[in-house]
């Protein structure tokens with residue numbers, strides 16, 4: 001089966017919606033930005049270090065006719081998050097959606113991180129920064145008196161994990177739990193919060209490893225759908241979660257993994 005998606009869903013209500021996508025300089029975030037641009041959204045695109053990547057995303061979405069701007073922030077520096085959000089909010093005089101996608105995929109054995117430096121940094125970028133962004137967004141929507149939708153890009157590691165991922169899995173399980181609580185708190189004033197939980201999606205960072213024939217056999221072989229996920233799959237699910245099609249959906253986890261964790265076999269230790 002080919003690893004490509006050719007159709008784009010139509011969500012007319014997304015036209016002109018103002019969406020902040022964090023981590024849009026590569027991988028899933030860049031894919032989300034392109035699908036949202038096709039749906040007619042206006043985009044604030046965030047990056048941290050990858051200037052070339054964010055310029056490419058900006059060019060691509062502008063070529064699709066989207067209005068877009070770019071902002072930089074290092075989410076490991078938590079004191080920078082609120083000023084970053086204020087700037088993002090002001091670009092289009094408000095935001096209708098927030099996609100907390102930026103994240104670090106850390107992999108280390110717990111006994112190699114005994115002081116917890118990597119653990120703390122992972123939680124800062126993957127959980128604390130999204131917490132600060134989401135609360136800033138919900139507060140601003142409440143004060144502006146309009147609805148809002150948040151999509152938290154978590155991972156199947158929030159639900160099923162394996163060795164090496166204590167920090168990463170903790171950050172994503174924390175994101176899943178935080179989503180449910182914030183959905184309960186904010187539903188009353190029209191801010192919805194949902195999780196996208198991707199399985200294995202090859203991105204620039206992982207192409208070399210995941211497209212090695214033995215790795216592809218192992219991973220894709222474990223997926224009932226028989227292919228890796230694509231950044232377009234993730235973009236389409238994000239558009240769905242931001243759109244009015246999911247107006248009655250909040251506090252939910254949408255798992256997109258080709259059936260991997262439903263099958264219950266994580267093919268790491270062979």
Ligand SMILES: NC(=O)c1ccc[n+]([C@@H]2O[C@H](COP(=O)([O-])OP(=O)(O)OC[C@H]3O[C@@H](n4cnc5c(N)ncnc54)[C@H](OP(=O)(O)O)[C@@H]3O)[C@@H](O)[C@H]2O)c1
Pocket residue numbers: 022023024025026027028029046047048049050051053073074075076101102103104105125153154155156197198199200201202203204205
């Ligand atoms: N790919 C998968 O298989 C997969 C599966 C499940 C979940 N996810 C999740 O998907 C999200 C995107 O990952 P990806 O796979 O697309 O990887 P990626 O291409 O490496 O993208 C990561 C993004 O996060 C940004 N980022 C990293 N550290 C940051 C920091 N300290 N401050 C602000 N931004 C930072 C990066 O910005 P710069 O590069 O500009 O610094 C980049 O835009 C992550 O949350 C990841 O956990 C991925």
